[in-house]
Amino acid sequence: MTTLRAELRSPLEQIAFDYAHQTKVLNGQARSLLSTLRHRAFAELQRIGIPTVRHEEWKYTNLFSLLAKGFRHETFDGDVPSFDESYSAIRRWGCIVPLYNGLLIEKESLPSIVQSLSIALHDQTWCERLGTLAPIEGNAIVAWNTAFLHDGVVLDVRSDESEPLVLVSILDARTNNVVVHERHLVNLAPRASLTLVLVQRALGEGEALLNQVLEGRVGEEATLRLIVIQDASASCHSITTHELEVDRLARVELITVSIGGGFVRNMPAVRLTGEGADAQLSGLTLADGTMLVDHHTTVEHRVPNCTSNELYKAILDGRSTGVFNGKILVQPRAQKTAAYQANRNIILSSRATINTKPQLEIFANDVRCSHGCTVGRLDREALFYLRSRGLSKQEAEALLLAAFAEEITATIPLETIRSDLNARIEHLLHADELA
Amino acid sequence: MTQPILRIRNLHARVGESDILRGVDLDVYPGQVHAIMGPNGSGKSTLAAVLAGREDYVVTEGQVLYLGKNLLEMEPEERAREGLFLAFQYPVEIPGVTTATFLKTALNELRKHRGQEPLDAMEFLNLMRERAKLVHIDPAFFSRSVNEGFSGGEKKRNEIFQLAMLEPRLAILDETDSGLDIDALRIVADGVNALRSPERAFIVITHYQRLLNYIVPDVVHVLYRGRIIKTGPKELALELEAKGYDWVTELEDVAL
Numbered sequence: 001m002t003t004l005r006a007e008l009r010s011p012l013e014q015i016a017f018d019y020a021h022q023t024k025v026l027n028g029q030a031r032s033l034l035s036t037l038r039h040r041a042f043a044e045l046q047r048i049g050i051p052t053v054r055h056e057e058w059k060y061t062n063l064f065s066l067l068a069k070g071f072r073h074e075t076f077d078g079d080v081p082s083f084d085e086s087y088s089a090i091r092r093w094g095c096i097v098p099l100y101n102g103l104l105i106e107k108e109s110l111p112s113i114v115q116s117l118s119i120a121l122h123d124q125t126w127c128e129r130l131g132t133l134a135p136i137e138g139n140a141i142v143a144w145n146t147a148f149l150h151d152g153v154v155l156d157v158r159s160d161e162s163e164p165l166v167l168v169s170i171l172d173a174r175t176n177n178v179v180v181h182e183r184h185l186v187n188l189a190p191r192a193s194l195t196l197v198l199v200q201r202a203l204g205e206g207e208a209l210l211n212q213v214l215e216g217r218v219g220e221e222a223t224l225r226l227i228v229i230q231d232a233s234a235s236c237h238s239i240t241t242h243e244l245e246v247d248r249l250a251r252v253e254l255i256t257v258s259i260g261g262g263f264v265r266n267m268p269a270v271r272l273t274g275e276g277a278d279a280q281l282s283g284l285t286l287a288d289g290t291m292l293v294d295h296h297t298t299v300e301h302r303v304p305n306c307t308s309n310e311l312y313k314a315i316l317d318g319r320s321t322g323v324f325n326g327k328i329l330v331q332p333r334a335q336k337t338a339a340y341q342a343n344r345n346i347i348l349s350s351r352a353t354i355n356t357k358p359q360l361e362i363f364a365n366d367v368r369c370s371h372g373c374t375v376g377r378l379d380r381e382a383l384f385y386l387r388s389r390g391l392s393k394q395e396a397e398a399l400l401l402a403a404f405a406e407e408i409t410a411t412i413p414l415e416t417i418r419s420d421l422n423a424r425i426e427h428l429l430h431a432d433e434l435a
Numbered sequence: 436m437t438q439p440i441l442r443i444r445n446l447h448a449r450v451g452e453s454d455i456l457r458g459v460d461l462d463v464y465p466g467q468v469h470a471i472m473g474p475n476g477s478g479k480s481t482l483a484a485v486l487a488g489r490e491d492y493v494v495t496e497g498q499v500l501y502l503g504k505n506l507l508e509m510e511p512e513e514r515a516r517e518g519l520f521l522a523f524q525y526p527v528e529i530p531g532v533t534t535a536t537f538l539k540t541a542l543n544e545l546r547k548h549r550g551q552e553p554l555d556a557m558e559f560l561n562l563m564r565e566r567a568k569l570v571h572i573d574p575a576f577f578s579r580s581v582n583e584g585f586s587g588g589e590k591k592r593n594e595i596f597q598l599a600m601l602e603p604r605l606a607i608l609d610e611t612d613s614g615l616d617i618d619a620l621r622i623v624a625d626g627v628n629a630l631r632s633p634e635r636a637f638i639v640i641t642h643y644q645r646l647l648n649y650i651v652p653d654v655v656h657v658l659y660r661g662r663i664i665k666t667g668p669k670e671l672a673l674e675l676e677a678k679g680y681d682w683v684t685e686l687e688d689v690a691l
Contacts, residue, residue, distance in 0.1 A: 380490070385527040388487050389541040389597065390515035390548070399540065403531025403580075
């Protein structure tokens with residue numbers, strides 16, 4: 001019955017229906033602070049609504065038509081079976097931290113720096129931190145995430161964590177289309193370091209949507225490496241909001257590899273708040289079919305003497321769509337800023353599209369900022385050169401595309417991930433649809 | 436005599452609106468080195484491009500038989516696999532593709548075509564090391580991107596290195612001497628000479644006689660306005676050097 005009714009509802013009505021259901025289920029369980037936050041978030045979402053393509057930030061990315069597929073919010077209870085097989089292949093990347101439909105599982109085997117958000121929120125400090133970097137005001141995605149906030153991880157990192165943490169978001173769409181909200185809080189103490197890998201795995205035939213919000217503080221001289229790998233099936237979608245604040249002499253490296261999925265929207269925002277902070281953002285998109293990959297990046301220089309560098313590359317085939325919107329904001333006092341941005345795209349099909357827009361807002365006068373964007377096809381001279389040595393056209397194209405892609409994967413500091421991804425990319429480039 | 440490696444008959448080709456080749460005839464036999472000389476714009480590089488199968492060059496008349504097969508029907512990669520090699524006048528930089536990966540892929544394609552097993556990593560590395568010595572290439576170049584950041588001389592040496600790796604039946608050197616100083620010229624020429632064999636033929640395209648002091652040709656042709664207007668023994672090159680091209684082209688211009 002509910003399934004039939006679900007199809008008749010608008011996305012916002014569906015959310016309201018599920019929210020009412022959640023409130024009923026949680027009644028009596030929820031502590032007041034969190035339930036107040038959820039209510040505020042839900043009210044904010046109701047106020048601003050789901051962004052449509054008339055919204056400047058969502059011009060090329062039709063969230064409405066994605067949500068029209070009808071996603072249900074799962075209220076989770078009971079035991080969780082093991083999903084070991086869905087991540088056995090990536091065990092060698094690091095310590096696996098699995099989340100099932102947004103809920104941290106296998107808690108007993110996790111390292112001590114990993115806590116469940118639902119447990120950590122009993123602590124006033126974490127509770128107050130929630131939403132400070134990703135406020136709900138004016139942000140439908142964060143408001144939606146907060147209204148359905150249940151769990152996620154809290155990473156409190158106080159030293160050098162040598163073993164990477166691999167967060168695996170398992171989305172269970174075996175019985176119906178599902179939307180999962182995950183909320184993560186990351187805190188790196190001064191001089192601490194962490195490599196965090198984010199991966200998705202979808203189960204079943206249904207459509208799955210992950211709405212992931214991460215708030216991270218990188219303390220003085222600390223280093224956070226965040227590697228986001230989006231390689232799920234076409235029925236798996238994701239919206240990520242990664243808000244990072246970077247303190248004095250600290251460093252953030254964000255590498256996003258989007259080589260699978262249906263609808264992918266990433267909104268990383270890095271705020272450099274201490275002098276000498278550095279942000280390195282890079283992204284690789286490999287899309288075909290009707291895949292959409294949208295990177296809306298924000299780098300904000302708030303204080304003097306910080307550096308940032310962005311390189312996003314895309315290879316688009318079929319009827320795929322790429323979006324790159326790179327915002328660099330240099331605040332008035334952020335003198336001696338050095339901020340660079342480049343977006344390079346190769347279009348393999350006449351039906352693929354790229355929409356690219358640099359957005360530089362510079363309010364300081366003594367800065368070095370640059371941006372560049374290229375859209376093109378493969379270099380014909382290079383193709384002929386390779387073919388004149390005996391490589392088939394397809395082989396030559398795959399080799400050139402792999403080289404184009406490897407500029408990004410080469411920056412991944414972990415050999416296991418790098419080689420697995422390169423092998424996967426090579427496989428995709430030799431597949432019929434691409435090249 | 437044996438079958439020619441290459442037989443060109445009445446070859447006409449154009450680029451865009453202009454006719455560049457206007458009836459080229461040429462026979463190249465195994466073991467021979469042919470020099471094709473001529474002033475700028477005479478069609479030398481166009482001939483090389485047409486033989487290698489470059490796009491944008493349209494053959495309007497004539498035929499080219501390579502080892503008895505119609506060369507013009509083949510894709511560039513088929514020509515390469517059949518043993519035709521073009522050393523580029525302007526070798527292309529390929530960022531992100533290492534010389535080792537590139538040559539390994541190319542060589543194994545050729546081996547597959549010949550029905551041979553691919554070389555394993557060790558055999559391939561040993562072969563690269565051995566052939567690199569021919570043109571004084573540092574093995575450190577193997578892991579660098581193809582031609583990226585190479586000097587002019589390094590690029591040309593890399594072309595001859597590829598030639599040595601791929602062991603073609605017919606190698607066309609398109610102005611390999613241009614931009615080389617005398618030391619680099621000698622290295623390139625020594626490499627080529629070491630690769631001369633009774634089965635292999637070379638077409639050496641050059642504007643200057645200088646290279647032919649080192650790579651001594653069996654036959655010298657003068658290409659002018661898209662036609663071979665004079666053919667002679669190696670001494671012809673010296674005569675051209677001494678008297679200039681006008682000496683032969685004037686005759687042609689009068690005839691026209």
